[in-house]
Amino acid sequence: MPSGSENRGAKNSGAKSAKAIKAANKSAGGAKPKAGIPKQRNIPWLTIGAVVAVLALIGVLAVNLFPKYQDKAEADKFAPSSENKDPSIEIDGVVRNEYPPALHVSATQRVAYDKTPPFGGPHDATWATCTGIVYPNAIRTENAVHSLEHGAVWIAYNPDKVSEDQREALADRVDGKSYMLMSPYPGLDSPISLQSWGHQLKLDDANDPRISQFIAALRLNNFGVYPEVGASCSTIPGAFDPDNPPAFDGSAPGPDAVPMNGEGLAQDQGELGTGGVPGGLPGGMQLPPELQLPPEAPAPAPAG
Template sequence: MPSGSENRGAKSSAKSAKAIKAANKKSGGSARGGLPKQRNIPWLTIGAVVAVVALVALLAVNLVPKYQDKAEADKFAPSESNQDPSDGIDGVVKIEYPAALHVSADQRVAYDQAPPFGGPHDQTWATCTGVVYPNAIRSENAVHSLEHGAVWITYNPDRVSDDQRQQLADRVDGKSYMLMSPYPGLDSPISLQSWGHQLKVDSADDERINQFVAALRLNRFGAYPEVGASCSTIPGAFDPDNPPAFDPSEPGPDAVSMDGAGLTPDASEIGGTGLPMAPEPAPAS
């Protein structure tokens, strides 16, 4: 039979074991090594959160400036109270030209501006459905596009970098009533044309480019003569993949003058009056 001292020793050992076990549970440790268990860090969750935050930041960097630029350009949208907002754009040149004066495909016009932005033009317009022409196109066809309400963006290929050219192309590609092409010998890096309006700038970053487009592309208040006319391709008459080429030489003595002397206005376009048709709402982009 165990003695009293042995009983007291057994009870003391049992209490010590319980105390150690309780301490291990409380500290998260292990009874084996007495060391605390390591936490499992959710690296996948952390990585996903970081990726989402980075994506949001990237979208903000790229989209916010574009929305800001659009909001700024929208201030130049034509309205009843401000029918030609280009009057408020510094550097815009305005000239009145007679409309509906057509020349044939083998004729040239002695244009008074380079690039031209009004006056006699080819009876076939250049496709202006957001086409970015890689090579210079015949001016007489492009001017007819302006008569339909398009904006023609031109650039000097020797003075515009690839990045700047791409910036311009992004403004044009796929957008209705827009076209773009190089213009060799241009006296500024970039020039924008609408019927009777022109703006020359030094950089594709110039905010006036968006302002010009907002003010004059399909301006329904008579800023171009042939309201409602198409910009689509004319099958068999104009091939946007192989357009009539730009002629850099000086027009000869047989070139048509800017007043269209000897030409009869095309009555099928605007009644032969040379006046704008009644304005109508511009189609959506």
């Protein structure tokens, strides 16, 4: 018969075995996570994506807008003043010439211009609408030259030498801006040519900074650069239709063309926009009241 000590040993041994089995079962079931270790957090991918998109947009705007602001700031240096009446003198490549004003031809006459495109000299009695019009087709040269006499800048381009991207870049400078017009000019010897009265600049690139400089210096320059300060650029009802303008004629002027000196023409002393009578408009047509300006009227302020 076992003694009491033996019984106690057997019980202790059994208790130890039970504890060992229990511990083994706990180990098999996986250890509980220790306290203090944080659970894995979800990454806010949507928020991160939105932030990245906003930053990318800001970058794109900066890349596209900064050069334009820089270009404008540079062009503003060429704004005319009483101390610097013709800043275009400082623009490389600008050609200048003196022309007598107010020499008008009829709608059927041609002028033997000395420059291509011309930027002064005799011209049609009716100006081409120059209220920021981008003409899709070439227009009659004699009408465009009259617009220059009123302080406008005319951008002409060779449609065979200017890409669509370049054409759109030029159009952005003109569309909707007063005292500006733009049209193709077939046969032009350079891709782009800018004209104001007595001034011309020929260029190869629509992004050339000299374009902005030329416009800043000469568009509505009221310091004697163009003849008819205060003259209108609006459409003359019944005389010029910007939706169907007189067609361009690229052929050589014939022997009956009016010479550059205006021989045979009388200077029109009653030019439009200076309070005079519009002698030379078809049939003695008068400007409508809303387009007439009183004598000594100040030039319209540049817009756009």
